[in-house]
Amino acid sequence: MKLKGRTALVTGGSRGIGRAIALALAQEGADVAVNYVSSEGAAKEVGEEIRKMGRVSILAQADVGDYPDTFRMAQDVMKEFGHLDILVNNAGINSDKTFVKMDHASWRKVLAINLDGVFNCTKVFIDQMLKQEYGRVVNITSVIGQIGNFGQANYAASKAGVAAFTKSLAKELAGKGITVNAVAPGFIETEMVQGIPDKVRDRLLSQIPLKRFGTAAEVGRAVVYIVSSDGDYITGAELSINGGLLM
Numbered sequence: 001m002k003l004k005g006r007t008a009l010v011t012g013g014s015r016g017i018g019r020a021i022a023l024a025l026a027q028e029g030a031d032v033a034v035n036y037v038s039s040e041g042a043a044k045e046v047g048e049e050i051r052k053m054g055r056v057s058i059l060a061q062a063d064v065g066d067y068p069d070t071f072r073m074a075q076d077v078m079k080e081f082g083h084l085d086i087l088v089n090n091a092g093i094n095s096d097k098t099f100v101k102m103d104h105a106s107w108r109k110v111l112a113i114n115l116d117g118v119f120n121c122t123k124v125f126i127d128q129m130l131k132q133e134y135g136r137v138v139n140i141t142s143v144i145g146q147i148g149n150f151g152q153a154n155y156a157a158s159k160a161g162v163a164a165f166t167k168s169l170a171k172e173l174a175g176k177g178i179t180v181n182a183v184a185p186g187f188i189e190t191e192m193v194q195g196i197p198d199k200v201r202d203r204l205l206s207q208i209p210l211k212r213f214g215t216a217a218e219v220g221r222a223v224v225y226i227v228s229s230d231g232d233y234i235t236g237a238e239l240s241i242n243g244g245l246l247m
């Protein structure tokens with residue numbers, strides 16, 4: 001097991017990609033705190049699956065877009081785990097509309113959760129990682145942040161912001177035992193993409209060389225690679241998992 005003795009927090013660990021990341025980390029031996037904002041039942045189920053693997057799992061409810069709430073969550077996690085080795089900033093939302101129809105509230109909401117959320121969660125754990133001279137931070141970005149998308153100006157801007165944040169922080173923290181990386185999924189089968197109309201899905205599939213959407217488990221395994229000792233020499237990277245959509 002590659003992560004035995006490590007502790008991790010996965011934001012948005014209750015569903016989709018975050019759930020798969022939480023399970024993949026636990027599979028490799030990590031104890032995992034599962035963050036969620038409202039899906040308590042789903043988060044509890046993830047926790048039960050992790051405990052069945054013989055790991056410790058705790059629930060870590062918080063709205064990552066809210067700094068005081070995130071700070072409170074970090075205190076709870078530190079009380080339970082004593083220290084945090086791995087932070088996966090995965091929580092994210094979309095609120096798609098063409099720019100002309102996009103209102104300020106929709107812009108703010110997506111930026112608050114997707115971009116401010118990454119700042120908030122990283123901020124509340126970084127001093128402790130510096131103190132222990134070890135940390136692995138992985139931010140989940142998106143191919144949309146790399147290429148833009150019709151109707152997703154808010155989402156694309158938030159993810160491009162996270163990618164730039166990742167590289168800046170990687171430079172600041174290199175040499176202090178902390179690596180900071182991003183994983184940029186393409187289209188992955190989760191609730192987030194379930195609303196895509198069949199016509200659009202077919203068009204997307206025609207643009208993806210591997211001719212399918214990815215699975216959440218495939219993203220989970222990539223995160224394990226980065227945060228295990230296999231990934232010790234990787235920092236400031238944005239690993240694409242997109243079936244060849246962008247190359």
Ligand SMILES: NC(=O)c1ccc[n+]([C@@H]2O[C@H](COP(=O)([O-])OP(=O)(O)OC[C@H]3O[C@@H](n4cnc5c(N)ncnc54)[C@H](OP(=O)(O)O)[C@@H]3O)[C@@H](O)[C@H]2O)c1
Binds near residue numbers: 012093
């Ligand atoms: N699916 C894709 O094709 C795709 C592609 C590229 C990137 N991504 C990125 O991958 C990440 C996960 O996406 P997904 O498809 O797995 O999404 P999802 O199935 O909609 O799950 C979203 C997760 O984020 C949590 N969340 C939402 N708002 C939150 C908040 N304010 N505070 C804390 N947690 C919050 C949700 O918690 P609750 O369950 O409590 O609501 C849920 O666990 C996102 O950052 C997304 O942008 C997804």
